[in-house]
Amino acid sequence: xxxxxxxxxxxxxxxxxxxxxxxxxxxxxxxxxxxxxxxxxxxxxxxxxxxxxxxxxxxxxxxxxxxxxxxxxxxxxxxxxxxxxxxxxxxxxxxxxxxxxxxxxxxxxxxx
Numbered sequence: 001x002x003x004x005x006x007x008x009x010x011x012x013x014x015x016x017x018x019x020x021x022x023x024x025x026x027x028x029x030x031x032x033x034x035x036x037x038x039x040x041x042x043x044x045x046x047x048x049x050x051x052x053x054x055x056x057x058x059x060x061x062x063x064x065x066x067x068x069x070x071x072x073x074x075x076x077x078x079x080x081x082x083x084x085x086x087x088x089x090x091x092x093x094x095x096x097x098x099x100x101x102x103x104x105x106x107x108x109x110x111x112x
Contacts, residue, residue: 002026002100006093009106012085020080020106021072022095030073035098036080038091038108045094049080063089085110 008020020036035050048060049069057069068081078095085108092105 004095004100004103006095006103006106009093009108011109011111014085014087014110014112016085016110017081017083018085018108020082020093020095020108022078022080022103024076024078024095029071029076029078032097034069034071034078034095036067036069036078037094037096038089039094039105040088040091043091047098048093051078082108087112 003025005023006020008018010018012018031053033050033052035047037045037047039045048063049067050058051069051071059067066082066084070079072079087110090108090110092107094102094105096102
């Protein structure tokens with residue numbers, strides 16, 4: 001069974017940076033297409049970044065140029081580097097293939 005554990009969230013001021021990590025167990029991450037999703041209070045969960053098996057990346061327009069998704073095959077993890085954070089980035093962040101049981105997520109709060 002695949003398990004996903006997100007970490008790295010926290011409270012940061014606008015303009016700051018955070019690096020999220022998703023530890024994957026039960027499956028080798030380099031053969032998976034993975035995404036980082038987020039859910040803000042009162043809003044639907046949305047996909048903000050994804051990486052394919054071949055390493056191609058894609059980003060939501062709202063985070064393009066600020067967020068970078070990457071894979072760490074040695075640690076079997078997927079990371080999300082978030083720079084120039086904005087208050088509207090405040091949400092719980094999750095990693096997933098889109099078809100797995102959701103983990104607990106990690107809270108990101110950006111203060112203005």
